[in-house]
Amino acid sequence: MFPECLLFLFLLSQSLEKVEIRGVTSFPESQIEGLLEPYFGSEVDSSLIEKLAAEILDFYGNRGFPFVSVRPEYLRKSREGMTLVLRVEEGKPVVISGLRFVGSEKTKRDVLLRFFRDEGKLFSLARLREEIAEANSSGYVEVLGFSVDTSGGRSDLVIALEEKRVNSADGALLYDQRRKNLGGYLEVGAPNLMGTGRSLALSYRRVSLGEQKFELRYREPWIFGTDFYTEGEIFYHFAESLFIKRSVCARVGLKRKIEFYIGEKYEDNVDMGGNERESNFLSLLGFKAERFSGAYLPRRGISLKSEVQVSGTKQSGFLFAGWRFPGSGRLNLSFRVDLRFVRKKGG
Known part of the structure; x- marks a missing residue:
């Protein structure tokens, strides 16, 4: 050099x-x-x-x-x-006239513009690195590099991308000859549903011993084009003569450098052996924050997550903190703390 x-x-x-x-x-x-x-x-x-x-x-x-x-x-x-x-x-200062994405075939341009908001702004390497880190954290695109094209009287920011194959479907059908019963499982995952950034995950399992388990999760990442998002979950677990567990959860949040969310959750647990039932409406309040250095290969940083669930009869929550930092050579070191609590009235 x-x-x-x-x-x-x-x-x-x-x-x-x-x-x-x-x-x-x-x-x-x-x-x-x-x-x-x-x-x-x-x-x-x-x-x-x-x-x-x-x-x-x-x-x-x-x-x-x-x-x-x-x-x-x-x-x-x-x-x-x-x-x-x-x-x-030093060359000349550059105000970004527009953005061009190279290598993006399925992910819609409107989704990519949610990560890169440079149009009409003075070029900033620090801001661009944060945007690259956010795009890479989506899980469905990876930024390979960038350049500034000043031909034609414009100053376009050119982002080279590689789309990851994240959508998946897997399943199997099983037959229990002794009990003359069918079982199996089906799992479908679409973290970038039709290139919109929406995510959908479905899982269904049925085993021959009379056990069924169903989960459905959906996330709308940008409500009306804003930084607010909404997500929902449905869970059902049935084991014959043992228990039934059901829950429905909905959350609304704001995702920026720190993510905050609130929500409501309904739980219904039935113990068939003891003929007992417990139902709760829970209010949720939580936040998530991550900060890692390096846009292309995050190595050093901290991750924080916390959530509190409160109802008339039950309080629970967790706090997760994780640190990651590079050691010598190719060694990466990490440290985490995970605290959880559950408290019931009268218990």
């Missing part, structure tokens, strides 16, 4: 004392030089120069300059250490 002759001239492993910026820039040179002060005192090598260049590229990229270039001119040696002279060519 940089001329290696700079390093061969100074193989004395001296530390960096100062960085000087050359070139015509829209920002005071002292402001850029001050950005690099945390690196002063570090040993001068090729990796350090690349880190300094990356800081400058991010500085300009977050302020509307996608075509900035950084080139080292020379190293100056003194008793105190090394002075590195960098030449910066």
Whole structure:
């Protein structure tokens, strides 16, 4: 990336004392030089120069300059250490005229525009990285890269995508010859239903011993084009002569950097052995928050989830916290805490 002759001239492993910026820039040179002060005192090598260049590229990229270039001119040696002279060519600031998506065949453009809201705005590398991370977290698209096309008098942001094959269907039919009974299962999953971002999941199981289990989940991600969403769940579990468990749940939430939701849930549990029945209407309140560094390969960050369920006879809830951070080499370390409680009146 940089001329290696700079390093061969100074193989004395001296530390960096100062960085000087050359070139015509829209920002005071002292402001850029001050950005690099945390690196002063570090040993001068090729990796350090690349880190300094990356800081400058991010500085300009977050302020509307996608075509900035950084080139080292020379190293100056003194008793105190090394002075590195960098030449910066910032290019022109860019306001995004429009967006083009390459590689998207099924996912509708309106869905992709929910992730990328750059049209008419000054180019920002930090904002774009957050948008890429959000798109990748959807599970049905993966961002491969981006570029800015300034041909034709426009400044279009071009996003290269790869759509994941996430829709699935699986099933089997079983026959119990001894009991002369049919059983089996069917599972259908559509996290990106017809390219709309809506999700649908269905699961049905029946075993020959008189047990049935059914689950249905649906999510509408953007109500009337807003950041509000709604989702619902239906659950039914029947075991002959043992129990019946039924529940219906509906939630409405707002998803931004932190996701909040409220909802109502009805539970009906019947114990056939003891001839007992318990029914509850539960009010739900919860939040979710995730923050990971790295748009393409999230490695470091934190995940928080919490929910409280309250009714006239029962209170329950959980708190989940997870941390993930990189170790040495290819090793990734993670740590999690999961706390749950259930309390009944009179118990």
